[in-house]
Amino acid sequence: xxxxxxxxxxxxxxxxxxxxxxxxxxxxxxxxxxxxxxxxxxxxxxxxxxxxxxxxxxxxxxxxxxxxxxxxxxxxxxxxxxxxxxxxxxxxxxxxxxxxxxxxxxxxxxxxxxxxxxxxxxxxxxxxxxxxxxxxxxxxxxxxxxxxxxxxxxxxxxxxxxxxxxxxxxxxxxxxxxxxxxxxxxxxxxxxxxxxxxxxxxxxxxxxxxxxxxxxxxxxxxxxxxxxxxxxxxxxxxxxxxxxxxxxxxxxxxxxxxxxxxxxxxxxxxxxxxxxxxxxxxxxxxxxxxxxxxxxxxxxxxxxxxxxxxxxxxxxxxxxxxxxxxxxxxxxxxxxxxxxxxxxxxxxxxxxxxxxxxxxxxxxxxxxxxxxxxxxxxxxxxxxxxxxxxxxxxxxxxxxxxxxxxxxxxxxxxxxxxxxxxxxxxx
Numbered sequence: 001x002x003x004x005x006x007x008x009x010x011x012x013x014x015x016x017x018x019x020x021x022x023x024x025x026x027x028x029x030x031x032x033x034x035x036x037x038x039x040x041x042x043x044x045x046x047x048x049x050x051x052x053x054x055x056x057x058x059x060x061x062x063x064x065x066x067x068x069x070x071x072x073x074x075x076x077x078x079x080x081x082x083x084x085x086x087x088x089x090x091x092x093x094x095x096x097x098x099x100x101x102x103x104x105x106x107x108x109x110x111x112x113x114x115x116x117x118x119x120x121x122x123x124x125x126x127x128x129x130x131x132x133x134x135x136x137x138x139x140x141x142x143x144x145x146x147x148x149x150x151x152x153x154x155x156x157x158x159x160x161x162x163x164x165x166x167x168x169x170x171x172x173x174x175x176x177x178x179x180x181x182x183x184x185x186x187x188x189x190x191x192x193x194x195x196x197x198x199x200x201x202x203x204x205x206x207x208x209x210x211x212x213x214x215x216x217x218x219x220x221x222x223x224x225x226x227x228x229x230x231x232x233x234x235x236x237x238x239x240x241x242x243x244x245x246x247x248x249x250x251x252x253x254x255x256x257x258x259x260x261x262x263x264x265x266x267x268x269x270x271x272x273x274x275x276x277x278x279x280x281x282x283x284x285x286x287x288x289x290x291x292x293x294x295x296x297x298x299x300x301x302x303x304x305x306x307x308x309x310x311x312x313x314x315x316x317x318x319x320x321x322x323x324x325x326x327x328x329x330x331x332x333x334x335x336x337x338x339x340x341x342x343x344x345x346x347x348x349x350x351x352x353x354x355x356x357x358x359x360x361x362x363x364x365x366x367x368x369x370x371x372x373x374x375x376x377x378x379x380x381x382x383x384x385x386x387x388x389x390x391x392x393x394x395x396x397x398x399x400x401x402x403x404x405x406x407x408x409x410x411x412x413x414x415x416x417x418x419x420x421x422x423x424x425x426x427x
Contacts, residue, residue: 182225217261
């Protein structure tokens with residue numbers, strides 16, 4: 001009987017949620033260290049995304065148990081739609097792909113992230129875990145975005161030698177490249193800034209959050225991710241302007257802390273020209289054309305459109321880029337174009353419309369809830385969606401995992417008793 005009770009969906013959910021939340025900062029701490037000590041033996045870097053993929057793959061049976069807790073008509077409809085979508089996506093990809101490894105890896109990551117989102121949806125819906133716990137756990141992860149920089153500083157000459165073989169743009173301890181650490185630092189920055197700028201005026205602004213904003217901003221600027229700066233600016237401006245509760249002191253504190261972080265980044269060691277946001281912005285301003293200033297995105301988008309028009313109805317299956325001529329990355333750096341490339345114009349447009357419906361749903365709840373924790377998680381979702389218009393975080397397991405957690409918590413709160421968040425005030 002005890003063994004049977006151990007595998008009850010609710011008990012599993014209560015166990016898995018803290019496990020996932022603890023994994024995120026641990027992954028951000030240990031994956032770069034492991035990569036630092038072993039990259040030369042393997043000849044390629046070990047990333048937080050690979051660790052997240054292994055974690056999701058190993059946990060898949062336990063994560064899938066959360067589906068048994070979906071009882072309502074709407075929840076069962078979601079399960080059916082999810083099953084149909086992934087069955088179609090896997091079948092189409094396996095049939096069309098010439099190199100199946102990367103597409104199946106991507107689909108498995110998407111499935112795992114969906115199941116993680118379902119776990120957190122059930123956990124918050126049933127009051128097993130609080131959004132405050134999620135916020136604080138993700139805030140802890142912001143401490144470890146600094147790990148690649150610290151490890152490079154330990155032995156600068158060694159990193160320079162490693163970079164000669166593959167290029168500094170394709171190597172960073174624990175991450176695929178500098179932009180990947182930019183994704184994570186941007187997520188942390190958006191969440192923290194939204195939290196302090198939309199909390200009630202009577203709540204004390206936590207100094208540790210401002211310190212973490214400084215750290216996240218410094219690493220964002222150090223990574224050279226212009227897309228991260230755009231995604232953060234658009235998202236925090238949108239969330240703050242439409243939030244019913246506006247803490248101008250919190251916003252000013254967040255902006256001031258971000259400025260300090262940006263200033264700190266100016267004095268950090270830059271391994272090459274692909275690092276450093278100030279330098280990259282300067283390079284963009286010096287370019288004579290938009291195509292050159294876009295770091296090749298215009299060419300990639302044009303090439304993607306050409307491929308879409310060649311197969312407008314079927315598409316090429318999920319993440320086919322490494323099998324198609326003209327792509328140097330694993331995505332088109334635009335989720336709308338990629339949706340059409342993957343599934344064709346009809347199914348791709350349906351996929352996009354479902355994404356829009358999801359965002360409108362969480363936006364409506366963000367307005368209704370009027371809570372700074374909801375605002376912070378909504379800002380994470382919005383940041384990643386904006387980011388996905390100009391970069392490729394949707395093609396990596398780790399950003400998908402964080403997106404799934406934020407989405408699951410928001411939808412779980414929305415479905416909790418009374419269709420309103422049961423939130424406790426900060427102490």
